[in-house]
Amino acid sequence: MGDEDWEAEIITPHLSSYVPVLEKDRYSSGANGDTFSRTPVPSSEMDDGPSRRDHFMRSGFASGRSLGNRDAGESNKRESASTMGGFGVGKGFGNRGFPNNKLEEGDSSGFWREPNNFGEDTPARSRGFSRRGGFQDGNDSEALAPPRRGGRGGFRGCRGGFGLGSPNSECEQDEGTPRTGGLFGSRRPAFSGPGNGDIYQSRGGSGRGGYKGLNEEVITGSAKNSWKSGTEGAESDDTQGPKVTYVPPAPPEDEDSIFAHYQTGINFDKYDSILVEVSGHDVPPAILTFEEANLCPTLNNNIAKAGYTKLTPVQKYSIPIILAGRDLMACAQTGSGKTAAFLLPILAHMMRDGITASRFRELQEPECIIVAPTRELINQIYLEARKFSFGTCVRAVVIYGGTQFGHSVRQITQGCNVLCATPGRLMDVIGKEKIGLRQVRYLVLDEADRMLDMGFGPEMKKLISCPGMPSKEQRQTLMFSATFPEEIQRMAGEFLKLNYLFVAVGQVGGACTDVQQTVLQVGQYSKREKLVETLRNTGDERAMVFVETKKKADFIATFLCQEKISTTSIHGDREQREREQALGDFRCGKCPVLVATSVAARGLDIENVQHVINFDLPSTIDEYVHRIGRTGRCGNTGRAVSFFDPESDRHLAQPLVKVLSDAQQDVPAWLEEIAFSTYVPGFSGSSRESVFTSVDTRKNFRGKSTLSTAGFSSSQIPNPADDESWD
Numbered sequence: 001m002g003d004e005d006w007e008a009e010i011i012t013p014h015l016s017s018y019v020p021v022l023e024k025d026r027y028s029s030g031a032n033g034d035t036f037s038r039t040p041v042p043s044s045e046m047d048d049g050p051s052r053r054d055h056f057m058r059s060g061f062a063s064g065r066s067l068g069n070r071d072a073g074e075s076n077k078r079e080s081a082s083t084m085g086g087f088g089v090g091k092g093f094g095n096r097g098f099p100n101n102k103l104e105e106g107d108s109s110g111f112w113r114e115p116n117n118f119g120e121d122t123p124a125r126s127r128g129f130s131r132r133g134g135f136q137d138g139n140d141s142e143a144l145a146p147p148r149r150g151g152r153g154g155f156r157g158c159r160g161g162f163g164l165g166s167p168n169s170e171c172e173q174d175e176g177t178p179r180t181g182g183l184f185g186s187r188r189p190a191f192s193g194p195g196n197g198d199i200y201q202s203r204g205g206s207g208r209g210g211y212k213g214l215n216e217e218v219i220t221g222s223a224k225n226s227w228k229s230g231t232e233g234a235e236s237d238d239t240q241g242p243k244v245t246y247v248p249p250a251p252p253e254d255e256d257s258i259f260a261h262y263q264t265g266i267n268f269d270k271y272d273s274i275l276v277e278v279s280g281h282d283v284p285p286a287i288l289t290f291e292e293a294n295l296c297p298t299l300n301n302n303i304a305k306a307g308y309t310k311l312t313p314v315q316k317y318s319i320p321i322i323l324a325g326r327d328l329m330a331c332a333q334t335g336s337g338k339t340a341a342f343l344l345p346i347l348a349h350m351m352r353d354g355i356t357a358s359r360f361r362e363l364q365e366p367e368c369i370i371v372a373p374t375r376e377l378i379n380q381i382y383l384e385a386r387k388f389s390f391g392t393c394v395r396a397v398v399i400y401g402g403t404q405f406g407h408s409v410r411q412i413t414q415g416c417n418v419l420c421a422t423p424g425r426l427m428d429v430i431g432k433e434k435i436g437l438r439q440v441r442y443l444v445l446d447e448a449d450r451m452l453d454m455g456f457g458p459e460m461k462k463l464i465s466c467p468g469m470p471s472k473e474q475r476q477t478l479m480f481s482a483t484f485p486e487e488i489q490r491m492a493g494e495f496l497k498l499n500y501l502f503v504a505v506g507q508v509g510g511a512c513t514d515v516q517q518t519v520l521q522v523g524q525y526s527k528r529e530k531l532v533e534t535l536r537n538t539g540d541e542r543a544m545v546f547v548e549t550k551k552k553a554d555f556i557a558t559f560l561c562q563e564k565i566s567t568t569s570i571h572g573d574r575e576q577r578e579r580e581q582a583l584g585d586f587r588c589g590k591c592p593v594l595v596a597t598s599v600a601a602r603g604l605d606i607e608n609v610q611h612v613i614n615f616d617l618p619s620t621i622d623e624y625v626h627r628i629g630r631t632g633r634c635g636n637t638g639r640a641v642s643f644f645d646p647e648s649d650r651h652l653a654q655p656l657v658k659v660l661s662d663a664q665q666d667v668p669a670w671l672e673e674i675a676f677s678t679y680v681p682g683f684s685g686s687s688r689e690s691v692f693t694s695v696d697t698r699k700n701f702r703g704k705s706t707l708s709t710a711g712f713s714s715s716q717i718p719n720p721a722d723d724e725s726w727d
């Protein structure tokens with residue numbers, strides 16, 4: 001396929017849409033997807049989980065332009081081919097056709113809260129999806145759809161379908177291992193029926209030679225190697241793979257959509273009783289009300305329209321600190337309003353400084369850059385920025401991987417005051433000289449511990465050393481997360497002024513107390529049965545099911561579909577459009593179950609997620625805290641059920657006991673026993689396996705700290721300027 005084909009795809013966007021929902025009926029029978037109903041059955045445990053979908057992969061395609069009739073051995077390593085290719089039938093990807101042009105690129109997004117019309121779109125999507133791969137109306141699709149990238153070659157390697165009788169362990173090979181025929185069990189065409197053509201793709205590696213974080217943003221070649229990419233713009237060129245052509249839909253422009261929000265929960269007022277610690281010097285006093293922040297009328301108006309009447313603790317402390325121009329590292333429990341805590345004061349500053357509307361220019365110089373580790377999260381932050389800057393001349397822009405590079409550039413060139421970006425795409429646009437850094441006054445790292453760890457840390461260091469980036473003395477750097485391991489805190493010093501302030505709301509790294517946590521001992525081979533039992537009990541309530549690998553996400557999602565539990569999935573091997581579609585289907589309740597990898601663990605704020613199920617526990621306790629924080633947000637309650645496999649999860653027993661007891665949860669005796677048997681003397685929690693970091697790490701070196709209450713005192717640590725030893 002030549003470049004022109006890719007461009008054509010952009011010009012005729014409707015042809016490249018598809019539906020991500022997995023509904024078992026379509027797989028097993030080829031019927032047109034009867035709606036299934038989940039039958040609640042009485043049962044012991046609780047919860048639910050989410051579903052599956054696929055992914056986008058930049059790699060693999062390098063030479064795979066014409067994937068055309070390749071066999072699965074090759075095609076299943078490639079993004080689109082494997083995503084869309086027929087499953088168990090040698091139909092090509094090119095069959096993915098959407099006769100219905102309602103299915104335009106842009107009609108789906110998992111990002112915004114819907115005053116939605118998903119209901120209308122759903123049938124069309126479903127049809128389209130089931131046709132993809134040509135199973136149902138293959139001939140029609142084939143006739144109607146032009147060849148697409150990777151679009152040939154069926155997925156014959158997977159013939160034999162998806163033997164659900166296969167042991168779970170079959171899913172647990174390394175991600176990136178090309179899937180071959182028989183991987184999912186027998187050659188029985190268990191799932192070879194119509195419509196499941198895109199389910200069992202396999203994709204090897206993250207491709208393009210770039211670093212790929214934990215299911216998160218891909219750091220592309222240009223970003224990895226240089227801030228100045230010249231011709232090597234990762235996603236923008238095709239030297240290492242096919243162009244990414246996905247153009248995400250524009251978010252709704254109407255005010256109702258922009259300000260759509262969900263209600264705070266019954267425990268919102270309890271936030272006030274959480275202990276807060278602020279450490280550092282000359283701490284500005286906290287504020288108690290929005291009025292005290294003295295924001296401009298437009299901002300106040302937007303805050304009211306967003307339904308905010310009362311500040312959360314992290315907002316009470318962070319807003320005045322940021323307004324005072326101080327650098328900040330803030331740690332507060334999941335779902336407690338950290339996004340507004342940095343957006344509001346930044347926007348207030350911009351308004352105060354009389355920011356002028358930025359105009360069309362090839363090179364834009366934003367005043368604020370916000371980075372976050374996943375595409376879905378950065379989009380969410382962007383929507384918040386757009387909401388709070390509504391009616392002002394501040395223009396927020398979002399750019400992220402998995403979307404057409406040219407689209408990102410077009411968004412930027414129209415004007416950009418606040419740039420929300422994932423790291424890879426950010427470095428790309430800097431390298432392409434679409435973004436200049438000279439005007440940057442605010443640099444925000446959301447999920448800062450993730451942004452500074454081994455995955456993204458090097459990119460962030462590159463960012464702050466890019467030509468033009470103001471030094472830390474000349475910019476304001478703000479870091480937010482619910483977890484902050486000690487070693488990450490120490491590394492953060494490189495980014496922050498010496499006199500930065502540290503706000504800790506509650507226990508750093510502690511779980512949200514509004515989440516009722518249950519840990520069940522479940523062996524590897526009993527997990528699926530337990531999952532179904534749990535989900536049957538949750539009925540139609542929304543649930544996210546976390547698994548450890550992308551392949552397992554597909555496996556479990558399909559399994560649940562077969563069990564007639566409407567499920568979709570999100571993970572890093574799905575194309576971006578599919579990820580967004582999956583999120584949209586989950587948000588609107590079309591698929592009440594979302595199976596996810598860690599890509600969805602952090603930051604996502606989805607209304608009505610009542611349950612989180614850790615089908616697999618994560619490898620670190622911090623990850624656990626983030627995952628269960630997808631429920632119980634903003635004063636609402638939620639439930640988390642975790643399947644603890646003593647064979648593989650023993651290392652988590654000790655920190656899990658700590659997290660449970662800190663959150664006043666019941667700790668099972670068996671878990672305590674395992675924790676005791678694996679007890680590590682002197683375990684202090686300094687590793688990523690711990691959440692025991694309870695303080696500003698500077699104090700560990702300087703020996704003085706004070707834990708204050710939710711009142712408005714602050715601990716006083718020696719001024720870093722007096723003693724450099726802490727750093």
Ligand SMILES: Nc1ncnc2c1ncn2[C@@H]1O[C@H](COP(=O)(O)OP(=O)(O)OP(=O)(O)O)[C@@H](O)[C@H]1O
Nearest residue numbers: 308310311312334335336337338339482603605634
């Ligand atoms: N003061 C407030 N009043 C009412 N709702 C609020 C307030 N602050 C934030 N919210 C809402 O609470 C929800 C959670 O906020 P947000 O996503 O910023 O949490 P977070 O602390 O960043 O969580 P995470 O750690 O998971 O990223 C959002 O829907 C947000 O709009």
